Amino acid sequence: MKIFAAEFIKSCVTPEQFPSGQLHEIAFVGRSNVGKSSLINSLLNRRDLAKVSRTPGKTRAVNVFLISTSDPALSQFHLVDLPGYGFAKVSKSVRTQWGPLLEDYLVDRAPLLGVVMLVDSRVVTDQDRQTIAWLRSIRRNPLVVATKVDKLKPSERVRTLRQTHRALGLAEGEMLIPYSSVTGDGRERVWGALRDVAGSLRKDLA
Numbered sequence: 001m002k003i004f005a006a007e008f009i010k011s012c013v014t015p016e017q018f019p020s021g022q023l024h025e026i027a028f029v030g031r032s033n034v035g036k037s038s039l040i041n042s043l044l045n046r047r048d049l050a051k052v053s054r055t056p057g058k059t060r061a062v063n064v065f066l067i068s069t070s071d072p073a074l075s076q077f078h079l080v081d082l083p084g085y086g087f088a089k090v091s092k093s094v095r096t097q098w099g100p101l102l103e104d105y106l107v108d109r110a111p112l113l114g115v116v117m118l119v120d121s122r123v124v125t126d127q128d129r130q131t132i133a134w135l136r137s138i139r140r141n142p143l144v145v146a147t148k149v150d151k152l153k154p155s156e157r158v159r160t161l162r163q164t165h166r167a168l169g170l171a172e173g174e175m176l177i178p179y180s181s182v183t184g185d186g187r188e189r190v191w192g193a194l195r196d197v198a199g200s201l202r203k204d205l206a
């Protein structure tokens, strides 16, 4: 699969600014510093499309990118980079921590086709669990990706990923895709999963 184009469209801070039009959207969520910007750049083969920031919690906007690829199921779509969570107090609900903009987007957004949720392959937080539960409750079953797997020693990789899978409360057959933005490990699997998400929709419509 070739990526023909990947361009930044806009930053939205109110729902009115969300793009109009019919393009489907795939959104990426995860706590700050989980490696979301790096993963987006790595998926798209772009060095600096989604700014890789060392300052946690800096990005509070909904950032929209227009992607076109050679895959018929993903020929044109919006990739949406959502603000990170995890910089507010753990005791508050996901809703107040994360803000109404995110809730508006994830609950109501009609063009939203799939949600990719990133977790650190080594560290699962309560907020990660709460976010997965909340996404399920609003019928946005996330595709879960475990980041930074290059940091795992080969000898501990399988065990750690199994622990993470369990700590997230994922069911036996549910996917947890290991990913490294440093090595590109997992890149084809994530694209494959996105293709499946887009492909199943095409069948629904047929």
Ligand SMILES: Nc1nc2c(ncn2[C@@H]2O[C@H](COP(=O)(O)OP(=O)(O)O)[C@@H](O)[C@H]2O)c(=O)[nH]1
Residues within 6 Å of the ligand: 030, 031, 032, 033, 034, 035, 036, 037, 038, 039, 051, 052, 053, 054, 056, 057, 084, 147, 148, 149, 150, 151, 179, 180, 181, 182, 183
């Ligand atoms: N070793 C390693 N470091 C990573 C990986 N992905 C991100 N990082 C580092 O983790 C930090 C946070 O990454 P960033 O993409 O800005 O996270 P974001 O806040 O979720 O967008 C940066 O220092 C990255 O270089 C990865 O796959 N492997």
Ligand SMILES: [Mg+2]
Residues within 6 Å of the ligand: 036, 037, 038, 051, 052, 053, 059
């Ligand atoms: Mg970022």
